[in-house]
Amino acid sequence: MAAARVPPGGTGVAAADGIGADPPGPLLAGRPGLDFSAVRAELGLPADYPTTALAEAEQTVAQPLAAGSRVDATDLPLVTVDPSGAKDLDQAVLVRRRDGRGFRVHYAIADVAAYVAPGGALDTEVRRRGQTLYLPDGNVPLHPTRLSEDAASLLPHQVRAAVLWTIDLDGDGLPVRVDVRRALVRSVAQLDYEGVQRSLRFGGVHPSIEWLPVVGRLRREQAVRRGAIELGLPEQQVEPDGAGGWRLVLRPRLVVEAWNAEISLLTGMCAAEMMLAAGVGVLRTVPDPEPETVAGLRRSANRLGVDWPEGTPPSAALADLDPVRPEALAVHVAATRLLRGAGYTAFGDGAPARAGHAGIGASYAHVTAPLRRLVDRYSAEVCLAVNADREVPAWVRAALAELPSAMGSSDRVAGQVERACIAQAQAWSLSQRVGEEFPATVLRASNGEAGEVFVADPPVIARCLGDGLGEGQRVRVRLVGADPTSRDVVFEAVA
Template sequence: MNGPVATRRILAPSIDFGALRRELELPEQFPLAAQREADESAAATALPAVDRTDIPFVTIDPPTSRDLDQAMCLRERAGGGYRVHYAIADVAAYVRPGGALDTETWRRGQTVYLPDGKVPLHPYSLSEDAVSLLPGVDRAAVVWTVDVDADGSTVAIQLERAKVRSRAKLDYAGVQADADAGRLAEPIAALPALGALLFERGLERGAISLPLPEQDVEPDGDGWRLVLRAPHAVEEYNAQISLLTGMAAASIMLTGGVGLLRTMPAPRSEAVGRLRAAAPALGIEWPDGQPAGRVVASVDPADARAAAFLDHAAELMRGAGYTAFDGKAPDDPGHGAVAAPYAHVTAPLRRLADRYATEVCLALYGGVEVPDWARAALPRLPEVMSGTDRAASAAERGAVDLTEAVLLAGRVGDEFDAAVLDVDDRPKKVPGGLIALDEPPVRARCEGDLPLGERIRVRLVTADPAQRRVLFTRSG
């Protein structure tokens, strides 16, 4: 697993993201009836009778986050292995089926994040207060307890509604620093060892995890800064706990014959073949018999040629969606990147589908009928989530594209150093591909004959904020 590449920032002037919000038809506020319902629920909903406040849960999230879905406590088991306590915010306890708030969450589908503020799935009185697993207060949660043996196999699952209390709100950078210094807080002291174990087990299954740096737009005084950031190792370890829980949820639903899975086809053999064919030219070793996931995990994303390889590897992870079933399991219930059946259940404050998948799991685990309101919703969720996934992706990409165009608007004609991440694989009138600048951290199209994975000099020819478009050409 790779450590983070250097974070790079550059300041952009004031940017108005309002046009992007209007273009995507993102709601500006909650209807009065939905807001009132949320406020009343926040004030009146009783906490569960089962008390698990003795478990020292902690959360790990970005430092400014307040919509905290998950809290964990990890313990070693006698004889080897681990016990994972994973508390998930119990959103369903606060949202009345068929009510005004429920209706509005179906219209939104998920929280959409923009640099100037998010468009939340639930009103702040719930998402950042009454339901959020903030530290030092009692909260309603769905608590997963998953026992893992010494080789990373799941050996037992327990599920219950319970009252919990988080002890601390931690952030990724701080947790990584503590992990490096060997001083992790007791509830997550086992995170590096368990996360690495689960990651390795995933590679053995054929899982694929892309360590690609992310472009983010962050506020900086009166302007904005464009940030290129690779994840800390502890972010991957944290993700492994969520994946473990999602696989446990999928197993419950498949055994019970009803549910909602997050699915993706296995990587197509021709896509794997193309990636393998590109590896030698990019200096990537691919030993005989080595699965794609292990090769991807072995490269350093800070290297230009490795970054090009990882960009190509993204082709292996296409076609993700949701699959609902009732009475008969889907023919292919797996998720190609997880290399196992998997469900979304760990982010109900931010994702509509998780509320319903969790309710199904609770019913099946408890041996009772799935509530009619949850069962009836399952067939509609794949289409709703597909639409909201597109909107969220468009918002994220649109914000970055706009920032890049504003940032570069006064520099048309300037030259930059860049790495070639991808080249056109189909004939075009003007050949080209995708490049990544060294500074500022921009990814954009470049025209010309481009050498894949190599470093080149490029010249900016277009930077149009109105069209959110940036274009380069190869110098010389």
């Protein structure tokens, strides 16, 4: 399933950075003629992995792990929490209460470096790809599936190489001690979001994550205090319709997903602090919004009837909004302008001047998804070296300067894939309904040009013709075009 934060292309922190936005589970092919081959061809996505890289992967998998250089942490009852059916499992977690007032988080991350030799054929191809691309009819993996869904994945009941983070928190959820080292781990269970959500509702949550709700809530409170600009928008998703085709659905984010994402965010912030202290690393950065941009958004919110008192930061104002309300949805979509300018900042000779991530309210580094994202492998090596008080490997230092460009390029492709798949599904779902009318919410005003509206059934976001459209306004619209070839959907306001 392809997933896109509303609007397509990603607006929230999770969508833009892959934070907590886990990949979908296994995918099914649609009926002939209703696949996404046109998207693959248009964007030049690779179809197969090079034979030399595949052979290299098989060779590394066949070699036994160097257990002597790793801590044996196989006694930790770690669990993975992902979408149902996921196989590329990057993270396994265990949350415990510490003696006294506080918590201990064990977070095991797949150690991809154990299988990818720097400078080899596999490494070359991985650096070319940058990240896994997810399409409704199958993904384009960063690593061969022999690694990403098998040997390197933290599958249950299998001993795996991992980078193990141990983070002690105080009673308010703030880190007081951080340790990271190579380890052998063994997940005891593969959990999924829906199952955990049911367990929380009816009791019987897995003991390894019984403290996750407490820590998750504390970290969410800390996010608001930090000034994190988080957009709690639902997701447009494309999924099989059971008849060989595809359908669009709107999926709100489960609370357990938000809590689980907080563990990833916590780890990424700890990693960033280690890098900044050592003066070497690569950060994910988003500049703070200009004061006039915040003021303009606040005025727009107040015009829509959303109370946003002067002096209230965006983090607090947005945290209280339910995006299901039309006017609140419009404010959330408009708030995407607060998170522009995302990029990567590499440094190797002291902390950079630009080190913050406005969406998180702190410095942040990608370290928790190495099976799916290139930069995480390098960031992990920096943190392992800093923690052990040794030099960062030369192959890591040599690559740092190239990572911002490589990741920026792959991020752009991922965004194009996401938007194209959503647009294709929208056009397919509406191609036989031209002329019909729908209730809609205006997301962006027209201002002399085409505006943008959200139709709930099916969940579609598209251009809308008509004068005088106002953000948050509820209107009726008529579908005037839905072309599967161009992937263009257009509505017009009904007087």
